[in-house]
Every structure is written in structure tokens, then in C-alpha cells.
Amino acid sequence: MGRILPTLWNDRVTITGVKEVKHGDFSDTEDVTIVENHPAKVVLGGQKPSEQSFFGTDQYDAKLLIxxxxxxxxxxxxxxxxxxxxxxxxxxxxxxxxxYVSHQEVAMIRDEKAKDVT
Structure with missing residues (x-):
């Protein structure tokens, strides 16, 4: 099942993070790309307008299946x-x-200022 599920996922993800690197005696962090253009599926969570505290944002919970x-x-x-x-x-x-045997789930939040123009 783990080989079949990604063929059903039509979303593509690029995931970035940071890793620690040493520069001589000093430690620092660098951005690193974990995966690029990888198949996955986003499942949306709650999008209740009654729970929004500020209408200038586009915020909701979601899960990533990968x-x-x-x-x-x-x-x-x-x-x-x-x-x-x-x-x-x-x-x-x-x-x-x-x-899960077939996939993993990552909880995430979309939290951006609304930028759609009508």
C-alpha cells in the first residue's frame, strides 16, 4: 500500500528546514531543502469563519500525508x-x-495575510 498511495496524491511539496553547521569554533544554521516536487496530499482541517479573530488573515489547520x-x-x-x-x-x-505502515502525517498551519484580489 505504501507504493500505491503516492500515485493517488496529486499535490507536490517542497519542504525546507535548517541544519546546524560549524564554521571554525562557531555554530550556525543554514537553510536546507529536504525534498523538492515530492508527491503528497493536503487534508484541510477546520475552516470555520466564526472562529476567526481577525478577517485579514487566511488561517487554517491542515495535515500533510506523505x-x-x-x-x-x-x-x-x-x-x-x-x-x-x-x-x-x-x-x-x-x-x-x-x-502508519503506508504514510506519515504532519500537522501544519497555513497562517498568511489574505492577498487575494477581487
Whole structure:
């Protein structure tokens, strides 16, 4: 089942994080791309307008379904391109829960200022 599920996922993700590097005696962090253009599926969580505290934001909870072969650290930035070509950035991601045989789930939040123009 782990080989079949990714063929059903039409979203493509690029996941970036940071890694620690040493420069002589000093430690620093560098941005690193974990995966690029990788198949996945975003499942939306709550989008209740009654719970929004400020109407100038586009905020909701979502889950990312992705294969177990990808290590996703907590705090990674996740960029999703859906089947229609729409691009979204998710942040405040959890570490991937790899308790399933077929896939892992990553809880994430889309939290951006609204930028759609009518």
C-alpha cells in the first residue's frame, strides 16, 4: 500500500528546514531543502469563519500525508502546489507521525495575510 498511495496524491511539496553547521569554533544554521516536487496530499482541517479573530488573515489547520521515507523535522516550512497549480505556504509544522505502515502525517498551519484580489 505504501507504493500505491503516492500515485493517488496529486499535490507536490517542497519542504525546507535548517541544519546546524560549524564554521571554525562557531555554530550556525543554514537553510536546507529536504525534498523538492515530492508527491503528497493536503487534508484541510477546520475552516470555520466564526472562529476567526481577525478577517485579514487566511488561517487554517491542515495535515500533510506523505510517504515514510521523508524525514520532516518540527518547524519545517512546507510549500504545496495543488493539482490546479495553486501554491500555498504552511508553517508551524509538527514532526511527522510515522505510526502508519503506508504514510506519515504532519500537522501544519497555513497562517498568511489574505492577498487575494477581487
Amino acid at each position: 510517504d515514510n521515507g521523508v524525514f520532516i523535522p518540527a518547524g519545517a516550512d512546507i510549500y504545496v502546489t495543488d493539482v490546479n497549480g495553486n501554491k500555498n505556504k504552511y508553517k508551524r509544522a509538527s514532526k511527522g507521525y510515522q505510526g
